[in-house]
Amino acid sequence: MRTSAVWPLLFCTAVDVSTSCFLCFVDLNDIVTLCLAYYTQNHRDCALLAEEIINNNQKVIEAGRVAEGYERQLKDILYAPIAPHLSDYDGTLKDDEYYTNLFQSIADNFTAEASKLPRGLQPYGRGYNCIDCQYDDCGYPIDCPSRPLPRQAPS
Structure with missing residues (x-):
């Protein structure tokens, strides 16, 4: 097995790969490449730093809650500062x-x-969820209030 193929497997075991816009849209090989220059050359530490700053960032998660059909734009936005x-x-x-x-x-x-x-x-409607890497639905039809109405006491 080539060394380059081993790194993503090691990376996957080092961090929770299912919970972020970063990991939804950035290929694991690219994350490993990004972390090649980490001074300890411990890619796990680099990944944990990314997780702390990006993956667990509530502002990032909320910003990623876009309308359906915009996941390609989310990926492009995320890759723009990484590509160089x-x-x-x-x-x-x-x-x-x-x-x-x-x-x-x-x-x-x-x-x-x-x-x-x-x-x-x-x-609270349908939007992209960076925690699950998929669209979520609030469970209410689009023409209903965004929050349930208070229950009326029976007359």
Whole structure:
């Protein structure tokens, strides 16, 4: 088995890969490539830093709750600040501060740009869920109130 094929498997066991816009839209091989320059060369630590700054960021999760059909735009928004780092690895190791700033920049950019995309018609309506990597539905028809009406006492 080639070494490049092993890294994603190791990465998958190091972090919870089912709970973020970052992991919904960024290929595991690209995450490993992004983390190649991590100064300890411990990709798990790099992934945990990404998880802390991007994956567990409530603003990122909320920004990713867009109307149906916009997942391609979410992916493009997320990849825009990552792409330059995938091709310019020069062999120089980078420290925690570099990766903290990089991941914070990715989170901030995603939040700002994804927030501009259309939302569902109801505040609690159908929207992309970065925790599950799928669209969620509030369970109410689109023409119903976004919250259940208070129950009336029987007359």
